[in-house]
Amino acid sequence: METFSDIKIEAATQYQKIRDDFPILKKLVYGKPLIYLDNAATTQKPLQVIKKINDYYTELNSNIHRGVHHLSEKASKEYEDSRNKVRDFINAEKSEEIIFTRGTTVAINLVVSTYGRKNISKGDEIIISTMEHHSNIVPWQMLCEEKGAILKVVPIDDQGDLILEEYVKLFNERTRFVSLVHISNSLGTINPVKELIEIAHKNQVPILIDGAQAIQHMPVDVKELDCDFYVFSAHKLYSPSGVGVLYGKEKFLEAMPPYQGGGDMIRSVTFEKTLYNDLPFKFEAGTPNIEGAIGLGAGIDYLLSVGFDFVMAQENNLLAHATQVLSAIPEVRIIGKALKKSSLISFVVGDIHPHDIGSLLDRQGIAIRTGHHCTQPLMQRFGVPATSRASFSFYNSTEEIDFLAVELKKIIHMFS
Amino acid sequence: MSEISQLYQDMILDHNKNPRNFGALKPCTHFAEGYNPLCGDHLNVYAIMDGEVLKDVHFDGNGCAISKSSASIMTQLVKGKTKQEIKELFSTFQHLVTAPMEEEADADKLGKLIVFAGVKEFPSRIKCASLAWHTLLSALENKSNMISTE
Numbered sequence: 001m002e003t004f005s006d007i008k009i010e011a012a013t014q015y016q017k018i019r020d021d022f023p024i025l026k027k028l029v030y031g032k033p034l035i036y037l038d039n040a041a042t043t044q045k046p047l048q049v050i051k052k053i054n055d056y057y058t059e060l061n062s063n064i065h066r067g068v069h070h071l072s073e074k075a076s077k078e079y080e081d082s083r084n085k086v087r088d089f090i091n092a093e094k095s096e097e098i099i100f101t102r103g104t105t106v107a108i109n110l111v112v113s114t115y116g117r118k119n120i121s122k123g124d125e126i127i128i129s130t131m132e133h134h135s136n137i138v139p140w141q142m143l144c145e146e147k148g149a150i151l152k153v154v155p156i157d158d159q160g161d162l163i164l165e166e167y168v169k170l171f172n173e174r175t176r177f178v179s180l181v182h183i184s185n186s187l188g189t190i191n192p193v194k195e196l197i198e199i200a201h202k203n204q205v206p207i208l209i210d211g212a213q214a215i216q217h218m219p220v221d222v223k224e225l226d227c228d229f230y231v232f233s234a235h236k237l238y239s240p241s242g243v244g245v246l247y248g249k250e251k252f253l254e255a256m257p258p259y260q261g262g263g264d265m266i267r268s269v270t271f272e273k274t275l276y277n278d279l280p281f282k283f284e285a286g287t288p289n290i291e292g293a294i295g296l297g298a299g300i301d302y303l304l305s306v307g308f309d310f311v312m313a314q315e316n317n318l319l320a321h322a323t324q325v326l327s328a329i330p331e332v333r334i335i336g337k338a339l340k341k342s343s344l345i346s347f348v349v350g351d352i353h354p355h356d357i358g359s360l361l362d363r364q365g366i367a368i369r370t371g372h373h374c375t376q377p378l379m380q381r382f383g384v385p386a387t388s389r390a391s392f393s394f395y396n397s398t399e400e401i402d403f404l405a406v407e408l409k410k411i412i413h414m415f416s
Numbered sequence: 417m418s419e420i421s422q423l424y425q426d427m428i429l430d431h432n433k434n435p436r437n438f439g440a441l442k443p444c445t446h447f448a449e450g451y452n453p454l455c456g457d458h459l460n461v462y463a464i465m466d467g468e469v470l471k472d473v474h475f476d477g478n479g480c481a482i483s484k485s486s487a488s489i490m491t492q493l494v495k496g497k498t499k500q501e502i503k504e505l506f507s508t509f510q511h512l513v514t515a516p517m518e519e520e521a522d523a524d525k526l527g528k529l530i531v532f533a534g535v536k537e538f539p540s541r542i543k544c545a546s547l548a549w550h551t552l553l554s555a556l557e558n559k560s561n562m563i564s565t566e
Contacts, residue, residue, distance in 0.1 A: 353480035355455045356424070359538060363420040372456050385456040385478055415429065415481075 021046040032365030040391035052298035082297030096279035103244035105135040107231035112139040114256040122148035129154035131184040160187040160336035171203040178207040182214035187336030239299030243292030260285040314394040315343035344391035422534035431485035441474035450551030487548030
């Protein structure tokens with residue numbers, strides 16, 4: 001029989017193995033061991049992903065989908081294999097529903113420019129929330145300006161949870177689209193997306209979920225959620241930057257006009273008439289980020305090999321520990337105390353500006369994020385110009401969080 | 417002295433805690449708003465000019481210790497100076513925070529400003545230290561009401 005201590009040893013061994021997968025975590029910063037607590041900005045990359053990119057450039061480099069030669073065929077296959085991995089990872093019905101983009105921002109802009117431009121007109125309404133990232137505010141705002149449409153905003157309570165009753169009330173016969181974040185990058189709030197989607201659908205309104213902060217922390221099943229669009233970035237998923245995913249239900253993607261024109265997205269071109277390519281290529285004009293997409297496949301393989309059981313157990317543990325040690329410091333005020341939270345903590349420390357905290361921690365090797373986190377309306381909601389944010393990955397440890405607390409206390413002393 | 421304590425010297429911490437010439441100056445003859453979109457630092461500079469001479473200057477707003485103390489020390493240094501003298505002082509300051517690492521700062525010329533010598537070790541903080549100066553110059557030039565470090 002496996003005893004408790006066996007399980008503990010096993011977990012400790014797995015943890016050490018995981019640390020070794022990330023070469024950058026061995027780096028010294030100003031002579032101090034790097035403590036990387038800025039995972040909500042981007043995650044570090046494991047050797048498996050780094051090797052995949054290296055292999056691509058040493059073994060496969062070529063352009064995809066056009067060449068008849070060996071390298072192009074192999075690279076095209078790997079690129080499409082990666083698309084299939086994304087499909088399975090989020091449990092989409094078809095590979096055609098997986099569009100590679102440059103990232104979350106471009107994926108949202110794609111939907112705004114195609115679905116939005118086609119279906120939203122003067123006086124129509126779009127629903128977003130107070131806790132959206134600028135990338136899920138500004139593109140919609142631009143569309144509203146262009147079309148004379150109206151942006152409606154779901155408010156949040158003081159804990160940082162969406163107020164569902166208010167969300168329900170925002171729907172009317174002019175509501176044409178809903179675009180909401182799955183997990184807030186500033187507060188860590190995990191939104192009840194299934195319920196949000198159900199409510200949108202009850203009102204016959206399509207909904208996009210911004211999964212940039214969710215996809216790396218929990219299994220996402222787009223079929224079970226029944227969302228119409230789901231978007232995320234590879235670089236927050238232990239994969240390369242410059243690539244992201246737009247998932248869309250086929251019926252929507254089919255009906256949408258192309259986003260950008262160019263190579264790869266056409267079936268035939270004459271000066272009189274161009275016929276567009278099928279999904280997903282209709283939305284992938286030009287040579288894509290081939291190594292990025294292939295690297296994303298490796299990143300997904302890696303995360304699945306670690307397993308969401310381990311990821312979620314470790315990250316929940318880190319969140320609980322960090323909440324406890326930071327709450328124990330009287331000067332620290334945690335911003336965002338939602339019922340369900342992801343592994344990040346935003347906080348302010350007395351009247352010490354987050355940038356001073358960021359610079360001082362940096363010199364101790366601790367990387368956190370300070371500023372408005374591209375969520376200025378949310379900062380205004382909480383009446384702070386900026387916060388400090390520590391965000392954790394399964395490769396972080398409770399010892400690292402303890403060190404953060406010790407250094408914070410020194411900073412408080414220095415400013416007292 | 418370590419680089420970090422070089423940056424956060426006592427004088428900087430003191431001006432952060434007790435900023436001088438803090439608060440709106442109304443009415444004033446010149447005004448500008450300064451904004452650093454990177455970190456959200458936001459400050460207002462109010463000035464009363466008597467011909468070419470800056471008679472009084474105040475600031476308010478919020479920002480990090482570096483931007484606040486820089487604004488506070490600046491107001492002390494520029495009061496009573498002519499526009500030309502202020503410009504010269506600004507270039508001295510700008511040189512201090514952007515000069516090559518190995519260049520020795522000229523303590524005599526810099527006076528109090530020498531406390532910002534550590535800023536150049538922190539490239540991301542140069543904008544914090546310069547914000548008040550840019551805002552003041554903009555106010556004096558009456559160029560625009562809103563200036564940004566970007």
